[in-house]
Amino acid sequence: MIIKRQTGTQIHVPVLPTEVLDYLNISTDGVYLDGTVGLGGHAALILNQLSPKGHFIGIDRDEEALSYCKNLLVGYPTPVSLFHSSYHTFKPILDELGIDTVNGILLDLGLSSLQLDSPERGFSYTVDADLDMRFDSSQEIKASDIINHLPVMDLADVIYEYGEERRSRLIARNIEKMRPLRTVFNLIEAIRKSTPPSHRDRSMARVFQALRIKVNGELDKLDSFLNSFIDRLSVGGRIAIISFHSLEDRIVKHRFKDLAKSGDISILTKKPILASAEEQKENRRSRSAKLRIAERIV
Numbered sequence: 345m346i347i348k349r350q351t352g353t354q355i356h357v358p359v360l361p362t363e364v365l366d367y368l369n370i371s372t373d374g375v376y377l378d379g380t381v382g383l384g385g386h387a388a389l390i391l392n393q394l395s396p397k398g399h400f401i402g403i404d405r406d407e408e409a410l411s412y413c414k415n416l417l418v419g420y421p422t423p424v425s426l427f428h429s430s431y432h433t434f435k436p437i438l439d440e441l442g443i444d445t446v447n448g449i450l451l452d453l454g455l456s457s458l459q460l461d462s463p464e465r466g467f468s469y470t471v472d473a474d475l476d477m478r479f480d481s482s483q484e485i486k487a488s489d490i491i492n493h494l495p496v497m498d499l500a501d502v503i504y505e506y507g508e509e510r511r512s513r514l515i516a517r518n519i520e521k522m523r524p525l526r527t528v529f530n531l532i533e534a535i536r537k538s539t540p541p542s543h544r545d546r547s548m549a550r551v552f553q554a555l556r557i558k559v560n561g562e563l564d565k566l567d568s569f570l571n572s573f574i575d576r577l578s579v580g581g582r583i584a585i586i587s588f589h590s591l592e593d594r595i596v597k598h599r600f601k602d603l604a605k606s607g608d609i610s611i612l613t614k615k616p617i618l619a620s621a622e623e624q625k626e627n628r629r630s631r632s633a634k635l636r637i638a639e640r641i642v
């Protein structure tokens with residue numbers, strides 16, 4: 345499934361589509377929750393398999409993505425409910441819908457191609473923009489607040505912990521010297537001053553990842569969700585989580601292991617599933633994707 349802009353260029357290709365569908369093992373009358381519905385790529389694939397008795401619930405923090413998704417998902421015979429929220433607060437959403445448990449949950453973490461390619465949102469280090477990086481534009485804290493106001497050692501810790509960047513202290517000190525930073529290219533200049541050319545691209549990717557994780561509280565939300573989803577997944581229901589970096593994947597792996605130890609779930613993927621060579625060639629985003637799946641057993 346390829347999502348196209350009105351001009352005809354594709355804007356988002358869902359990763360691991362066949363693997364997600366196979367493992368979710370959709371029951372046609374079931375209730376499915378997509379906690380990161382994004383541009384509706386996986387959603388449309390799931391809806392293709394649902395009957396009018398089923399129900400699809402989509403959540404996203406990004407209102408722009410949701411309004412795109414709303415248009416894309418009209419016309420399916422299955423009821424579709426979309427919510428502007430964070431997936432870690434999905435319980436009140438199910439309560440509002442009068443739904444006790446769901447048959448399957450999907451989280452496709454990270455950011456969509458639309459977000460990465462939006463020049464004004466500051467997610468990409470290749471396009472100059474305000475230092476924003478918010479998934480939810482109604483959130484107060486932007487990347488610029490963190491970059492310009494966090495004490496320098498705390499900023500270094502963010503870059504080290506969430507970006508796993510060795511030169512975190514030097515980068516943070518150079519950022520401090522250049523404050524206030526206004527744009528993506530200001531931040532790039534601070535990174536450039538701190539890194540040798542051979543490592544620069546990787547360092548940029550790591551710093552941008554770190555700031556994005558911090559701005560959006562990504563790891564805390566994932567942790568909170570993983571500590572609370574189990575009682576709202578039906579017995580026999582499956583959860584599929586696609587992560588895009590080792591910090592997320594580690595959290596998913598460990599929480600699944602704990603739940604397996606306590607006898608709540610069976611892990612269906614001993615090792616994470618990666619995209620095939622062919623998918624990796626066609627869809628760059630899939631190169632870092634790791635899919636883990638588990639089934640609730642009691």
Ligand SMILES: C[S@@+](CC[C@H](N)C(=O)[O-])C[C@H]1O[C@@H](n2cnc3c(N)ncnc32)[C@H](O)[C@@H]1O
Pocket residue numbers: 356357358359379380381382383384385386387403404405406409429430431432452453454455456479565
């Ligand atoms: C990789 S995209 C999902 C793409 C989607 N699976 C598709 O096929 O179109 C990730 C989405 O997760 C959203 N997101 C990130 N953190 C979130 C959170 N805590 N709660 C809800 N949505 C979140 C982002 O706004 C983005 O739209």
